[in-house]
Every structure is written in C-alpha cells, then in structure tokens.
Amino acid sequence: EPEVTQTPSHQVTQMGQEVILRCVPISNHLYFYWYRQILGQKVEFLVSFYNNEISEKSEIFDDQFSVERPDGSNFTLKIRSTKLEDSAMYFCASSLGGTGRLSGGYTFGSGTRLTVV
Template sequence: EPEVTQTPSHQVTQMGQEVILRCVPISNHLYFYWYRQILGQKVEFLVSFYNNEISEKSEIFDDQFSVERPDGSNFTLKIRSTKLEDSAMYFCASSEGASGALADTQYFGPGTRLTVL
C-alpha cells in the first residue's frame, strides 16, 4: 500500500538555523499539506499546496516558512530561522484531489520531530 514518507524522523537544530523537512507524498496525489503538533497540543494546519502553488495557509505560516515541490516526488517545508517555539512534530499529508472530491482523504506520513535548542 502506498505511503507518505518523511525524512528525517528527528531533527535537532540551533535557534536561528535553517531547516528543511522532506516529504514524499503518494505518487498519484495532487494535494499536499503540512501540519504540526506541539507537544500536548492540537494538530494545527500550516499550509496546503496544489498545482505548484500554495492554496491555503494558516496564520502560523509566516514569512519564515516556505514550501516547495522541487521535483516530481518531493515536497519540502523550509523554516528559515528557527525559533524555540518551532519545536514540534511536523506531519506531511497528501490527498488525491480528484475534481469534485471535496472530502478526499488526507494520508499522513510518520512525522518529523523538530527540536530547536
């Protein structure tokens, strides 16, 4: 069964450093997402991406964040200058995005735990 994969599983970085979190969505999916979960808190939507552009972003997704689909398989989240409060589990997801399928299912990767020191 196809899966969303994410690398690395755990990333430790110093405050102010740039990090890139990588995801490989399911191959025939058209929509891609990033969510994050700070320890003990709710899963929060960050951004969705379709047709090579951001389709929606939350207020969390400020200028420090960016997403990219550099090739036909990878989907990345970059944090330019990490802050302590960016420490969280970051989940990538993808969905088929078929026309009219407004309730298509999002399939999630195992997550990357980001620790900012």
C-alpha cells in the same frame, strides 16, 4: 499500501538556523499539506499546496516558512530562522482530491520531530 514518507524522523537544530523537512507524497496524489503538533496540543494546519502553488495557509505559516516541490516527487517545508517555539512534530500529508473527501481523508506521514535548542 502507498504511504507518505518523511525524512528525517528527528531533527535537532540550533535557534536561528535554517531547516528543511522533506516529504515524499503518494505518487498519484495532487494535493499536499503540512501540519504540525506541538507536544500535548492539537494538530494544526500550516499550508496546502496544489498545482505548484500555495492554496491556503494558516496564520502560523509566516514569512519564516516556505514550501517547495523541487521535483516530481519531493515536497519540502523550509523554516528559515528557527525559533524555540517551532519545536513540534511536523506532519506531511497528501490527498488525491482537494478536500480528501473522495479519497477518504488525507494520508499522513509519520512525522518529523523538530527540536530547536
């Protein structure tokens, strides 16, 4: 079964450093997403991406965050200057249809645990 792949599985970084989280979505999917889950809290939407541009972003997704699809397969999330409160599990997801309705929902990767120290 096709899956969304995320690397690394765990990233430790010092406060103020830049991090890049990588994702390989399912190959024929057109919509890409980043979500995050702070420990013990709900999964929160960060950003959606379609046709090489951001479709929608939440208030969490401020100027410190950026996304890119540098080639035909990767989808990255960059945090320019990490803060302690950025520590969370970051999930990449992709879907064939925009809302996931046609595909029965998004397919999530297994996540990257980001720890900012």
